Amino acid sequence: METLLRFYNNQIVSITAKREKLKKKIHLLGTIRLLLFACALISVWFCRDFNWLVLAGILFFFAIPFTVLMVYHTKLFYQKEYAEAMILLNTNELKGIDYDYNAFDGAAEAADSNHSFTLDLDIFGNQSIFQSINRTVTPQGKACLIDWFCNPLDNKQEILNRQQAVQELADKTYFRQHFIVTGMAFSGGNDVAGRYAELENRGEFVERLHALAAQTTHYSSSLFWKIAIWMVPFLWAGVIWGCVAGILPFSVLGVMLAFAFLIAYVETRKIQKMTNSAEKIEQRLLTCSKLIEQIEQESFRSELLKDFQSLLVTNGEQASKVIRKLSKIIGALNQRYSFGGNIFNLLFLRDMRLAMQLDKWAGIYAKAFDRWFKSLACIDAMCSLGGFAFNHPDYIYPDIADNYFEMKGKALGHPLIRRNLCIRNDLQIAKNPYFLVVTGANMAGKSTYLRTVGINFLLSCMGLPVCAESLTVYPAHLVTSLRTADSLTANESYFFAELKRLKMIIDRLNAGKKLFIILDEILKGTNSEDKQKGSLALIKQLIAKKTCGIIATHDLMLGSLAQAFPDEIRNYRFEADISGDDLTFTYRLREGIAQNMNACFLMGKMGITLSKDLKIQKT
Secondary structure: OHHHHHHHHHHHHHHHHHHHHHHHHHHHHHHHHHHHHHHHHHHHHHOOOOOHHHHHHHHHHHHHHHHHHHHHHHHHHHHHHHHHHHHHHHHHHHHHHOOOOOOOOOOHHHOOOOOOOOOOOOOOOOOOHHHHHOOOOOHHHHHHHHHHHHOOOOOHHHHHHHHHHHHHHHHOHHHHHHHHHHHHHHHOOOOOOOOOOHHHHOOOHHHHHHHHHHOOOOHHHOHHHHHHHHHHHHHHHHHHHHHHHOOOOOHHHHHHHHHHHHHHHOOHHHHHHHHHHHOOOHHHHHHHHHHHHHHHHOOOOOHHHHHHHHOOEEOOEEHHHHHHHHHHHHHHHOOOOOHHHHHHHHHHOHHHHHHHHHHHHHHHHHHHHHHHHHHHHHHHHHHHHHHHHHHOOOOEOOEEOOOOOOEEEEEEOOOOOOOOOOOOEEEEEOOOOEEEEEEEOOOOOHHHHHHHHHHHHHHHHOOOOEOOOEEEEOOOEEEEEOOOOOEOOOOEOHHHHHHHHHHHHHHHHHOOOOEEEEEEOOOOOOOHHHHHHHHHHHHHHHHHOOOEEEEEEOOHHHHHHHHHOOOOEEEEEEOEEEEOOEEEEOOOOEEOOOOOOOHHHHHHHOOOOOOOOOOOOOO
């Protein structure tokens, strides 16, 4: 961990020094440009009596270095912005190591109470596992990462391939950081997530591209317009030459202007519709082009990353260059109503030329959109996974079992609990059917243990390293029931919501799904007698369905099932140790059924008197 902290601190120190040098250069260039401007004015003043050619020469003499310095200033300004984004990234990574993830997007909108496990395991939202991992800089990358969390892999080879890719990207620190900072700097984001504008946050960026490509105007194949874009400039040249030479009267210029105006703007409505589809995506396209260019230029070893990279070649051309070309066309279209844009349109039919270029581009490359942005999204999401692996050098990559079901782990810890406070516990499930029944007092650690197991299981199936000394898992489908809630809008009681969850589990088992089930306090929405009967019946049915999992409960009666199913059920406990007026917890998993419960003890501490002789008087 010290090495990791040293890396980020060194990054901040070295890049801060570069930024300060850039600031000094930018200030110096600004001063020189100001002096050049002042010298130009002074020179023009002293030479004001000379002819206009001399004055023009003086201005040209000063304009050349002024323009060169202005271009260089823009380049330095971008380098400064890049350095500041890199400093911000490394600063926020340091905060993340200290469990402060506020700079990153937790995708709270992805939380879904109907999902198999994401709500129960606090996958999304503030201080979530997603927030701790997410470093995506494109809306497509974020959507891809959300999908990977919601639908973890269930194929051993795919998980192993993902592991190899994650390990490779964990070592490619420069590539990952350069990718993220490029997205931040070009998308205008002020945080590490590089948040896009509202349009892109709603995921409409690619939709707009598809809409743009779908507008088949056929301008590029029109013989009339192919002739017109060359005929109009030729006519202008002839008319102007004729008027200057005295062959034609200057009134012909007015006729030519009217004719050119008619031709130039006859298709304005269609071109405007095309422009509307392209509005506000020029800069985003440039960002995508630069990000894709980094992917194209990187040398990957893992097959998965190579596969993503291969999606970026279309007809022998690199996607980054093709997208950059589109960005330039759209940028030019966005300037069509400027003064210069109107002049060039009248003289050269500029709008139609651009519309023909766009039409031709869409005809060739429109079908490649999905491939390009799939590759970009996957690499964006993979960079987040690689960053997580890099930030947890003490985590291990789990072994993936071949047979259902196996999950064996030593010293499992929760990734979001501070490392100096995290109590680690073991897990042993070596066959099916098999259930761990975990009993224990309030606050003794049952729910935390369930979430620890669930999170590490999920990370394993995503191809990520886990918080454990060792872990072997079979990639079954994870289903949990830890945090059921009632619904006023759906007119559902808490108990009915629980039953729906349990029915979903039974339905999936009946459909032949291989599940790993984690349940916390079955049927807590009903009375004690019904709860006990229902819980016993459910566990027996789950065993009959030959599935596996963990069940936590306060009901010590469930521990008796181990006598009826000695080969399928094992009891574990989290104890609350009461000594006089002191209540302590070890948070250590032990074998057997819990001996101490603490509800009455805590009620007494709160001043609630408990008496065996207490009677309720009827009135």
